[in-house]
Amino acid sequence: MNQENNQEEKSFWEKLLSIDRRIIFLFIAVAIAVPLFFKVSMHIPVTPIVRGVYDAIEELPAGSKVLVSFDYDPGSMPELQPMAEAFFRHCFRKDLKVIIMGLWPQGPLQANMALEEVFKDEDIKAKNLQYGIDYVNLGFTAGNEVVIDRMGHSFEESYPKDGQGTPLSELPLMKGVKNYDNVDLIYSLSAGYPGTQEWVQYAVDVFHVKLAAGNTAVQAPSMYPYVQTGQLAGVLGGMKGGAEYETVLGIPGIAVRYMFSQAVAHAVICLFIIIGNLAFFSLRKRKRS
Amino acid sequence: MRREVPLVLTAMVGLTMIIAHFIPPLNILKDMFEDWFFIIAAFAIYLGVLNLLRINADKIYKKQRDWPFGIVVILGFLVITIPGLFFSGGRSFSEVGTPFYYLYIHVYYPLSATMFALLAFFVASASYRAFRARNVEATMLLVAAFVLMLGRVPIGDWITVWLPEGYRLGNAADWIMDFPQTAGQRAIMIGIALGLVSSALRVILGLERTYMGGD
Amino acid sequence: MIKTHTPFFESKSTFFFLIFLLAILFLLTPFPVEAQETSEVEGEPVEEAEAPLPAPPANVTAKDIPNDKGGAITISWEKSADDGEGANNVTEYEILRSTNRDEGYEHIGNTAPGATSFSDSDTKNKVRYFYKIKVISLAGTSLSLPSNPAFSKVQWFDLSRLTLFILALIIGFAIFYFINSAKTGKELFIRKIAGLEAVDDAVGRATEMGRKIIFIPGIMDMDSMQTIAGVTILGRVAKLAAEYETKLEVPVSRSLVMVTCRETVKEAYLNAGRPDAYNDNMVYYLTDDQFGYAAALDGLFIREKPAVVFLQGQFYAESLILAETANSIGAIQIAGTAMPSQLPFFVACCDYTLIGEELFAASAYLSKDPKLLGSLKGQDVGKFIFLLVIFAGVVLLTLNSVFGWNLPNLAEKLF
Numbered sequence: 001m002n003q004e005n006n007q008e009e010k011s012f013w014e015k016l017l018s019i020d021r022r023i024i025f026l027f028i029a030v031a032i033a034v035p036l037f038f039k040v041s042m043h044i045p046v047t048p049i050v051r052g053v054y055d056a057i058e059e060l061p062a063g064s065k066v067l068v069s070f071d072y073d074p075g076s077m078p079e080l081q082p083m084a085e086a087f088f089r090h091c092f093r094k095d096l097k098v099i100i101m102g103l104w105p106q107g108p109l110q111a112n113m114a115l116e117e118v119f120k121d122e123d124i125k126a127k128n129l130q131y132g133i134d135y136v137n138l139g140f141t142a143g144n145e146v147v148i149d150r151m152g153h154s155f156e157e158s159y160p161k162d163g164q165g166t167p168l169s170e171l172p173l174m175k176g177v178k179n180y181d182n183v184d185l186i187y188s189l190s191a192g193y194p195g196t197q198e199w200v201q202y203a204v205d206v207f208h209v210k211l212a213a214g215n216t217a218v219q220a221p222s223m224y225p226y227v228q229t230g231q232l233a234g235v236l237g238g239m240k241g242g243a244e245y246e247t248v249l250g251i252p253g254i255a256v257r258y259m260f261s262q263a264v265a266h267a268v269i270c271l272f273i274i275i276g277n278l279a280f281f282s283l284r285k286r287k288r289s
Numbered sequence: 290m291r292r293e294v295p296l297v298l299t300a301m302v303g304l305t306m307i308i309a310h311f312i313p314p315l316n317i318l319k320d321m322f323e324d325w326f327f328i329i330a331a332f333a334i335y336l337g338v339l340n341l342l343r344i345n346a347d348k349i350y351k352k353q354r355d356w357p358f359g360i361v362v363i364l365g366f367l368v369i370t371i372p373g374l375f376f377s378g379g380r381s382f383s384e385v386g387t388p389f390y391y392l393y394i395h396v397y398y399p400l401s402a403t404m405f406a407l408l409a410f411f412v413a414s415a416s417y418r419a420f421r422a423r424n425v426e427a428t429m430l431l432v433a434a435f436v437l438m439l440g441r442v443p444i445g446d447w448i449t450v451w452l453p454e455g456y457r458l459g460n461a462a463d464w465i466m467d468f469p470q471t472a473g474q475r476a477i478m479i480g481i482a483l484g485l486v487s488s489a490l491r492v493i494l495g496l497e498r499t500y501m502g503g504d
Numbered sequence: 505m506i507k508t509h510t511p512f513f514e515s516k517s518t519f520f521f522l523i524f525l526l527a528i529l530f531l532l533t534p535f536p537v538e539a540q541e542t543s544e545v546e547g548e549p550v551e552e553a554e555a556p557l558p559a560p561p562a563n564v565t566a567k568d569i570p571n572d573k574g575g576a577i578t579i580s581w582e583k584s585a586d587d588g589e590g591a592n593n594v595t596e597y598e599i600l601r602s603t604n605r606d607e608g609y610e611h612i613g614n615t616a617p618g619a620t621s622f623s624d625s626d627t628k629n630k631v632r633y634f635y636k637i638k639v640i641s642l643a644g645t646s647l648s649l650p651s652n653p654a655f656s657k658v659q660w661f662d663l664s665r666l667t668l669f670i671l672a673l674i675i676g677f678a679i680f681y682f683i684n685s686a687k688t689g690k691e692l693f694i695r696k697i698a699g700l701e702a703v704d705d706a707v708g709r710a711t712e713m714g715r716k717i718i719f720i721p722g723i724m725d726m727d728s729m730q731t732i733a734g735v736t737i738l739g740r741v742a743k744l745a746a747e748y749e750t751k752l753e754v755p756v757s758r759s760l761v762m763v764t765c766r767e768t769v770k771e772a773y774l775n776a777g778r779p780d781a782y783n784d785n786m787v788y789y790l791t792d793d794q795f796g797y798a799a800a801l802d803g804l805f806i807r808e809k810p811a812v813v814f815l816q817g818q819f820y821a822e823s824l825i826l827a828e829t830a831n832s833i834g835a836i837q838i839a840g841t842a843m844p845s846q847l848p849f850f851v852a853c854c855d856y857t858l859i860g861e862e863l864f865a866a867s868a869y870l871s872k873d874p875k876l877l878g879s880l881k882g883q884d885v886g887k888f889i890f891l892l893v894i895f896a897g898v899v900l901l902t903l904n905s906v907f908g909w910n911l912p913n914l915a916e917k918l919f
Contacts (some may be wrong), residue, residue: 042443074398075405176614181623324805404795419852
C-alpha cells in the first residue's frame with residue numbers, strides 16, 4: 001500500500017513540475033480579470049522616487065512651460081496612459097503651459113487620447129483651455145536622439161510646424177520658446193527607444209535641463225542610477241508608479257483602481273513559484289533517498 | 290571603390306561627430322550630418338513600407354507559401370493608409386474624431402495591447418520554470434523576486450502590517466531597488482558603454498566591416 | 505440756449521468757448537476702469553487707490569555662455585519684489601536687447617514669473633550687447649536698468665568636457681596600443697564566453713535533428729551597434745550552416761537590416777564553398793511593427809519547430825514572448841543583448857545568454873582576428889579605470905561619513 005501511495009505522490013510532484021503552461025495561463029487570466037469586477041481600495045504608500053516627479057511639477061509657478069515627450073505606443077498604454085492623464089491634470093490645475101511632442105509616431109495620438117479624457121473633468125473644463133495658448137501638440141518627427149539634440153539649439157529646427165501644420169511662430173505659447181532654456185521642465189513618458197535614456201544622455205547631460213520621467217515597469221529599474229545621480233528628478237515605474245502619482249495628487253484614477261488586480265496576479269505567481277519549489281525539493285529528496 | 294567609399298565616409302563622419310563633441314565650432318558640421326540623418330531616417334520609413342508591399346505582392350503573385358496572408362497585409366495597409374491620407378483632414382489626421390483616429394482606437398490599439406498583454410502570461414510561466422532554489426545564488430534570486438513581487442504591490446505592506454513602519458515588505462522592495470538592483474544596473478551599463486565605445490571605434494577605423502555585408 | 509445775466513458771460517462766444525473747454529476736460533478725464541465700490545454704509549462711495557507699478561528687476565547681468573561655438577549670451581537678474589511677494593501680480597518678464605546702452609532696445613523673448621535667467625542664442629560674436637528686463641504685471645510695466653555690456657565669443661575647446669576628453673584619450677590610446685600589440689603577434693588572453701562556444705554545437709545539433717536554424721538579429725536598424733554585433737554572429741552561423749548543409753532562416757524587422765544580412769549570408773556561403781545553396785528568400789523582411797514582428801515569429805516557431813533559435817541584437821518587450829515561445833517548442837536558444845531590462849528574460853528562458861559587452865566581443869571572439877582582440881583588451885583598461893575611480897569614491901565617502909574627515913569637497917569635485 002505504501003509503495004503504491006509513494007508512486008502516486010511521485011507522479012503528482014512530477015506532474016506539477018512539468019505542468020502544462022496553459023493551466024498557469026488560465027490561473028493568471030482569472031487572477032487578473034476577476035478582481036477588476038471588485039472595487040477594493042488599497043493603501044498605496046508613495047515612494048521617494050515618485051514624490052520626486054510630483055515635487056518637480058508642484059514647485060513650478062503658474063505660467064511655467066513644461067515639455068512632455070510621448071514616446072510609447074498602444075501596447076504600453078495600460079501602464080503609461082494613467083501617468084499621462086494624471087500629469088495633464090496636475091499641469092492644468094496648476095495653470096502650467098504644456099508643449100507636447102513625440103519621438104514615436106503613435107506618441108502624439110496617445111497625447112490626444114489623454115487630453116480627450118482629461119478635458120471631461122469639470123474643473124478643467126471650467127478653465128476653458130485654448131490650443132495654442134495653454135497647450136500645443138507639435139506632433140511626431142523622425143530622427144530619434146538627433147531630434148533631442150537639435151531641440152537643444154532650436155525647437156523650430158526639429159519642429160517648424162506643429163502637428164496641425166501651424167508654424168510655431170504663429171502659436172502664442174511658442175513665442176519666446178527657442179530651446180530648452182525657455183522650458184522649465186521636461187517630462188518623458190517612455191516605453192523603449194527612443195525614450196528617457198536618450199533624454200538623459202542628450203538633453204540633461206548636454207543642456208542641463210530638469211527631467212522627470214514615467215516608464216514601463218520593465219524599463220524603470222534602468223532609470224534608478226540616473227535618479228541617484230540627480231540626472232532625473234524622479235521616475236514613475238509602471239502601473240504602480242502611476243497609482244502612487246495619482247495618490248499623491250489626490251486624484252485616484254485607473255491606475256489605483258487596477259492595483260488590486262495586479263496585486264492578486266503577483267500573489268498567484270508567487271504561489272506558483274512556491275508550488276514549483278515544493279515539487280522540486282520533494283523530487284530531489286526522493287531521488288537522494 | 291565599393292568598399293573604400295563607405296569606409297572613408299564612415300571614418301569621416303564618425304571622427305567629426307566625436308571631435309565636434311569637444312570642439313564647439315565644429316558643431317556646424319555636426320548639425321549638417323544630423324540634417325542628413327533626419328532625411329535618411331524619414332526616407333527609411335518609406336523604404337520599409339515599399340519593401341513590405343513589394344514582398345507581399347510578390348508572394349501573392351507567385352502563390353508562395355501562406356500567400357493569402359499577403360492579401361491580409363496589403364488590405365490592412367490600405368485600410369489604414371487611405372483614410373489617414375485622404376479622409377482625415379490632412380495634417381490633422383491624428384486629431385480626435387477623424388477616421389484614422391477611429392481605426393487607431395478600435396483596431397490598432399486592441400491588437401497592440403493584446404500582444405503586449407501576452408507578457409503577463411509568459412512572465413508567469415517563465416517564473417514558474419526559472420525560480421528554483423537549486424543553489425545559493427538561485428535561492429537569493431528567488432527570495433529577492435519574492436520580496437519584489439509582493440513588495441511592489443500594496444499586498445506586501447498588507448501582509449506585513451504588523452511590522453513597524455519602515456520595515457515592511459514594501460520598504461524591503463524599495464531597498465532592493467535602490468541599492469543592489471541599481472548597483473547591478475550601473476555595472477552592466479558601464480560595461481555596455483565601454484563595449485559600445487570599442488565597437489564604435491572598430492567601425493569608425495574600418496576594422497569592423499560586417500555592416501557592409503561580409504568581410 | 506442758456507440765458508444768464510452774470511457779467512462773466514456777457515459775451516456769447518466766451519460762454520460757448522468755456523462750455524467747449526469744459527466738454528474737452530470732461531472727455532479727457534481718466535475715469536477709473538473698475539466700478540467704484542460703495543462701502544457698507546449706503547451713500548458713502550469708497551474710492552479705490554490706483555495700484556502702484558511693479559518693482560523693476562534688479563542687478564541685470566549678462567555674460568557669454570561658456571564652452572559653446574559663440575552666438576549666445578546668458579542674462580540673469582533678481583526678480584521683481586512683486587513677483588511671488590509684495591503685490592504678487594507679475595505675469596511675465598520681457599527681455600529687451602540693444603547694441604546701444606541708452607536706446608534701440610528690441611524684444612527678444614519672454615519668461616514666466618519666477619524666472620531669473622534667459623539665454624539669448626541669437627547674438628553675433630564680438631558685438632557688444634546691452635539688456636533690459638521689463639516686468640509686466642496687472643498694474644503695468646517697469647523697466648530695469650541696463651545690464652553690463654556683454655559679447656559672445658567662440659570657445660575652441662569645451663572645458664566642461666575635459667574629464668571626458670582625458671578618459672576618451674586614455675581608453676582610445678589603450679585600444680590602439682593593444683591592437684598594435686596584437687599585430688606584432690603577442691598572444692592576448694580572452695576568457696571563454698559560453699554562449700559563443702556553444703554556437704558550433706548548436707548548429708551541429710540542428711544538422712543532426714534535420715531541423716532548421718532561425719536567426720533573429722534584433723528589432724532595431726543598422727544604426728544600432730547591437731544589430732551590427734548580431735549580424736557579425738550571423739556571418740559565423742551562416743558559414744557553419746553552409747558547411748553542414750543545415751537550413752537557415754533569417755526573418756528581420758528592418759529593410760536595411762535585410763539588405764545587410766543578405767550580403768552577409770551570401771558572403772558566408774561563398775566562403776564555405778556553397779554559393780549554390782544560398783537563396784535570397786533565406787533572409788526576408790516581416791514588419792517594422794514590434795508586436796507584429798513578435799506575432800509573426802511566434803507563428804513561425806510553432807509551425808516550423810526549429811532546432812536552434814539565435815536571438816542576437818537589440819530587443820525590447822518582445823524578448824520574453826520570443827524566448828518563451830521558443831522554449832515551449834524545445835529549441836536550443838542562444839541569446840545576446842546589451843539591453844539591461846531584457847537580460848533577465850533571456851537568462852530565465854534561454855540556454856546561453858551573452859550579457860552586454862559579450863555581444864560586442866563576439867566579432868573579435870569568433871574571428872580571432874588579433875586587431876579585434878586587441879580592442880577588447882583596450883576596453884578592459886577602461887573598465888579598470890572605472891573600478892579604481894569607484895573604489896576611490898567609496899573609500900573617500902565612507903571615511904567622510906564615518907569619521908567626519910573633511911574630504912567632502914574632494915569627493916564632490918571628483919565625483
